[in-house]
Amino acid sequence: xxxxxxxLITGASSGIGATYADRFxxxxxxxxxxxxDGARMEALAARLRQDTxxxxxxxxxxxxxxxxxxxxxxxxxxxxxxxxxxNNAGAALSGAFDEQSLDDIERLVALNTTAVVxxxxxxxxxxxxxxxxxxxxxxxxxxxxPEFGQTVYGATKAFVTFxxxxxxxxxxxxxxxxxxxxxxxxxxxxWQRAGADTSTLHxxxxxxxxxDAALVGFDRRETITIPPLPDAAQWDNYQAAxxxxxxxxxxxxxxxxxxxxx
Ligand SMILES: NC(=O)c1ccc[n+]([C@@H]2O[C@H](COP(=O)([O-])OP(=O)(O)OC[C@H]3O[C@@H](n4cnc5c(N)ncnc54)[C@H](OP(=O)(O)O)[C@@H]3O)[C@@H](O)[C@H]2O)c1
Numbered sequence: 001x002x003x004x005x006x007x008l009i010t011g012a013s014s015g016i017g018a019t020y021a022d023r024f025x026x027x028x029x030x031x032x033x034x035x036x037d038g039a040r041m042e043a044l045a046a047r048l049r050q051d052t053x054x055x056x057x058x059x060x061x062x063x064x065x066x067x068x069x070x071x072x073x074x075x076x077x078x079x080x081x082x083x084x085x086x087n088n089a090g091a092a093l094s095g096a097f098d099e100q101s102l103d104d105i106e107r108l109v110a111l112n113t114t115a116v117v118x119x120x121x122x123x124x125x126x127x128x129x130x131x132x133x134x135x136x137x138x139x140x141x142x143x144x145x146p147e148f149g150q151t152v153y154g155a156t157k158a159f160v161t162f163x164x165x166x167x168x169x170x171x172x173x174x175x176x177x178x179x180x181x182x183x184x185x186x187x188x189x190x191w192q193r194a195g196a197d198t199s200t201l202h203x204x205x206x207x208x209x210x211x212d213a214a215l216v217g218f219d220r221r222e223t224i225t226i227p228p229l230p231d232a233a234q235w236d237n238y239q240a241a242x243x244x245x246x247x248x249x250x251x252x253x254x255x256x257x258x259x260x261x262x
Contacts, residue, residue, distance in 0.1 A: 005083020005133070006030040008076060010063060010119065013040040015188030016138060017088040019211040021056075022048060024084070030055040032082060034072055035089060036062050063089050063115035064107050076122045080130075085123040087116045087160075088138040092194040097151045105152050112156035117163060124171055124178075131175040136218065137164045141184045141226060157182075161224070168223045181214040182226045 007024045011017035013035035021031055025048040033041045038060035045056040059075060061068035076082060090112045093104055120135055127133025142150050143157030164180030171178060187204040190196075198204075210227055217225030224235060248255075 004029045006032060006079070006081040007084040007086060008032040008034065008082050009086040009088060010034045010115070011089030013037040013044070015190060015207055016183070016186065016211060017086065018044055019207050020086050020088065023211055023215060025052040025054045025056070028052070028054060029084070030081065032057045032059055032075065034059045034061050036060060064110040069115055069118060073118060073122045076119060077126060083127070083132065084134045084136070085119060086136045087119055089115065090138060092150065092153045092190050092196060094194045094196045100152065108152055109156060112153070113159045116160055120163065120167065124167060124176060127176045128171060128174040134177040134179070135167065136179045136181060139164065139180045139182045141182045143182070165223065177221055179218055179222060180224050181217070182224065183210050184228045186210045
């Protein structure tokens with residue numbers, strides 16, 4: 001029997017990442033777990049090794065730190081057993097845009113975008129050469145909704161969705177599958193870590209339900225998976241509306257409404 005690819009999961013110490021670790025271990029995949037909290041990942045790994053018998057490596061890293069990120073990139077580049085990357089580590093930032101600190105914004109962008117695109121690039125280049133592999137990027141519905149008032153967080157997640165769509169366009173012909181998962185509010189530690197007020201949220205999805213739904217989308221090889229969205233045609237219509245603009249983008253002349261009156 002051919003061996004299943006190993007899965008490298010960032011943000012595997014809690015929430016969505018830890019749940020992906022559980023599910024892929026139960027499917028028989030060896031794992032490489034990445035996050036800052038090594039002790040927490042060790043505890044998860046011990047349980048999963050015992051329950052499933054898969055091999056699990058722990059790679060503690062702060063993905064906002066270049067040297068740590070470089071170690072994860074090297075592992076992805078050199079370890080040819082890894083055939084699935086789950087780009088999941090991420091954080092949110094509470095407060096109003098004009099009151100957030102530049103340092104907090106920079107850290108968020110480093111974690112939610114720079115680390116994601118660097119790891120995706122390293123994985124994609126090896127997977128494309130091999131002609132197979134999969135990359136799961138965890139975005140968010142917040143990236144579709146500027147009205148939520150989570151401006152920087154939403155912008156980083158819009159980046160992840162666009163990145164995934166563009167990667168699909170470029171990499172599907174090379175045998176690499178890319179999925180963007182867009183959760184809505186899900187019950188994890190992300191809220192308390194960001195000091196966010198959850199009192200106005202009347203409902204949150206359970207993390208196991210979110211990950212199991214995302215895996216249905218993964219098994220179907222969907223590009224975009226939005227677990228709570230009942231009507232999939234709404235996303236398709238949204239894409240069709242975007243694509244309907246493409247011919248207009250090719251015009252050499254400014255549109256009539258922008259022509260200065262002579
Ligand atoms: N929960 C939601 O409502 C929701 C909705 C939409 C999208 N998402 C996305 O889902 C992903 C997972 O979040 P979650 O909800 O599962 O939250 P979570 O429980 O807070 O998990 C975040 C994970 O990222 C890791 N992490 C945080 N900062 C890191 C750093 N600097 N370097 C390395 N790892 C770091 C954390 O581990 P350590 O602290 O050990 O480093 C943890 O394992 C995120 O990308 C988030 O934006 C969540």
